[in-house]
Amino acid sequence: MSKRKAVIVGVADAPLKDGMIPGGASPLAVQARCAKDALAEAGLTLKDVDGLLVAGMWGNPGPGMLPTVTLSEYLGIRPRFSDGTNIGGSAFELHVGHAALAIEQGLCDVALITYGSTQKSEKSRNLAGRPAVLTMQYETPWGMPTPVGGYALAARRHMHEYGTTPEQLASVAVATRKWAQLNPAATMRAPLTVEDVLKSTAIADPLHLLDCCLVTDGGGAIVMTNEERARDLKAKPVHILGFGEGQTHWTIAAMPDLARLTAAEEAGKRAFAMAGVKHKDIDVAEFYDSFTITALLTLEALGFCERGEGGAFFASGRTAPGGDFPLNTNGGGLSCLHPGMYGIFLLIEAVRQLRGECGDRQVKDAKIALCHGTGGTLSSGATCILAKD
Amino acid sequence: MYEKPLPIIDPDSAPYWSATQQHKLVIPRCLDCGKHHFYPRALCPHCHSDKLEWTEISGRGTVYSYIVANRPAGPAFKADIPYVVAVIDLAEGPRMMSNIVIDDPSKVKIGDAVQVCFEDVTPEITLPKFKLV
Ligand SMILES: [Zn+2]
Numbered sequence: 001m002s003k004r005k006a007v008i009v010g011v012a013d014a015p016l017k018d019g020m021i022p023g024g025a026s027p028l029a030v031q032a033r034c035a036k037d038a039l040a041e042a043g044l045t046l047k048d049v050d051g052l053l054v055a056g057m058w059g060n061p062g063p064g065m066l067p068t069v070t071l072s073e074y075l076g077i078r079p080r081f082s083d084g085t086n087i088g089g090s091a092f093e094l095h096v097g098h099a100a101l102a103i104e105q106g107l108c109d110v111a112l113i114t115y116g117s118t119q120k121s122e123k124s125r126n127l128a129g130r131p132a133v134l135t136m137q138y139e140t141p142w143g144m145p146t147p148v149g150g151y152a153l154a155a156r157r158h159m160h161e162y163g164t165t166p167e168q169l170a171s172v173a174v175a176t177r178k179w180a181q182l183n184p185a186a187t188m189r190a191p192l193t194v195e196d197v198l199k200s201t202a203i204a205d206p207l208h209l210l211d212c213c214l215v216t217d218g219g220g221a222i223v224m225t226n227e228e229r230a231r232d233l234k235a236k237p238v239h240i241l242g243f244g245e246g247q248t249h250w251t252i253a254a255m256p257d258l259a260r261l262t263a264a265e266e267a268g269k270r271a272f273a274m275a276g277v278k279h280k281d282i283d284v285a286e287f288y289d290s291f292t293i294t295a296l297l298t299l300e301a302l303g304f305c306e307r308g309e310g311g312a313f314f315a316s317g318r319t320a321p322g323g324d325f326p327l328n329t330n331g332g333g334l335s336c337l338h339p340g341m342y343g344i345f346l347l348i349e350a351v352r353q354l355r356g357e358c359g360d361r362q363v364k365d366a367k368i369a370l371c372h373g374t375g376g377t378l379s380s381g382a383t384c385i386l387a388k389d
Numbered sequence: 390m391y392e393k394p395l396p397i398i399d400p401d402s403a404p405y406w407s408a409t410q411q412h413k414l415v416i417p418r419c420l421d422c423g424k425h426h427f428y429p430r431a432l433c434p435h436c437h438s439d440k441l442e443w444t445e446i447s448g449r450g451t452v453y454s455y456i457v458a459n460r461p462a463g464p465a466f467k468a469d470i471p472y473v474v475a476v477i478d479l480a481e482g483p484r485m486m487s488n489i490v491i492d493d494p495s496k497v498k499i500g501d502a503v504q505v506c507f508e509d510v511t512p513e514i515t516l517p518k519f520k521l522v
Contacts, residue, residue, distance in 0.1 A: 137396035138428045141516055142488050143466040144474045145458055152456040153476060160454070160499045205457035205471075205494075251428070253476050253484040258454050 010042030051108030088375020168311030180331025218339030244270025448505030
């Protein structure tokens with residue numbers, strides 16, 4: 001069997017103004033435009049696409065229940081490989097892994113991964129909890145604010161076990177804002193201090209409003225093909241060294257350990273083993289930061305520091321611009337954008353860093369990047385380790 | 390009228406909710422590995438046996454973690470803020486999400502001992518909640 005290595009040859013994201021798609025658009029239109037842009041970057045068109053991977057929250061109940069089928073129809077394509085796996089915001093790191101497998105096996109030659117959301121424009125974000133059916137009948141009746149409540153439970157437990165402080169958690173948001181200030185496309189760019197975070201409402205104590213990600217629209221697309229085909233394309237390929245996925249629970253009471261992100265531990269180990277690289281080889285990291293605690297738990301779970309040391313790591317400023325561990329260089333979900341499922345933007349930023357396109361926020365000599373997505377309520381994780389050509 | 394979301398009872402959960410109506414906490418225990426589990430499932434999540442029996446448990450536990458909601462989970466909870474949502478380590482092993490019924494949420498700590506209490510919210514539904522002991 002011929003082993004053809006998969007590479008990323010195009011990325012695109014939807015420009016936002018004040019966190020919204022200017023002029024408005026449906027989530028399908030957002031994805032179509034991003035797909036066209038990402039393909040154009042590679043020197044390809046929709047006619048070349050024979051693999052489609054989609055995850056989103058749009059059109060449910062309705063056409064979003066069969067997202068790859070709906071999007072194929074909308075785009076006028078007939079993929080021979082598709083994957084609509086939804087494990088939450090981490091789905092896109094999983095999609096890169098699954099697309100790589102399909103490309104290596106020759107199940108498709110050009111894979112398109114898309115995401116679109118217009119939640120801010122539609123004002124459709126709702127914290128009223130999930131319908132109390134099946135497993136949710138044991139959660140929703142107690143008024144748990146979702147999704148922040150589950151993350152706040154984890155933050156409280158981490159504070160209890162390791163002495164992590166609200167100030168240390170706030171320092172995650174502060175470091176991330178400093179990156180956003182270097183990114184003209186970021187939604188929130190005003191200066192932010194630890195005091196600002198602690199003064200904001202403790203909406204789900206111990207987490208404050210400014211410990212939470214933004215609520216924005218957003219769209220993105222990623223195009224992958226095999227190395228051989230990439231040679232004839234205009235874009236510089238980004239290589240996929242390794243990937244891994246894991247999942248542990250959906251109801252937060254079933255999380256194996258609230259102070260430990262087991263899904264990330266498992267996904268990360270698998271990705272590092274496949275990539276054959278070490279932690280010190282990672283030049284730039286992009287972690288899902290739905291909340292400050294998410295990034296902290298991910299740092300520990302992936303093994304960049306010991307468990308319990310994440311708070312001090314962030315408070316030292318190592319993740320901020322100029323630090324030795326550049327993290328969330330676009331400004332993250334906390335300050336750049338967060339349309340509900342953020343994982344595709346981790347990959348887009350990593351690819352741009354590896355191609356050296358990031359202007360003021362460019363990490364010097366970035367050769368290897370790690371992206372880790374977290375989905376659900378600390379439920380699932382997927383890791384991709386990428387390398388420049 | 391009770392306006393908060395109510396559990397949608399299904400065949401798997403009917404025995405559990407019918408027991409809470411009687412102010413009893415009844416959850417499955419596995420006859421093969423001996424462990425309790427919650428929420429109720431068709432197979433034991435520890436050993437995957439289907440030999441399960443409904444067992445009344447003590448209602449005792451400790452606070453594993455908790456939050457104080459200062460922003461409500463929807464308008465129906467607005468009058469309750471600040472309120473405590475907690476994950477309880479039940480004495481028998483499983484974890485359960487619930488509320489801690491308390492006037493001053495700042496009194497709650499991780500590790501506090503708690504005991505179940507029952508709130509009859511509608512004629513059909515009784516919710517188990519917990520109080521510090
Ligand atoms: Zn068992």
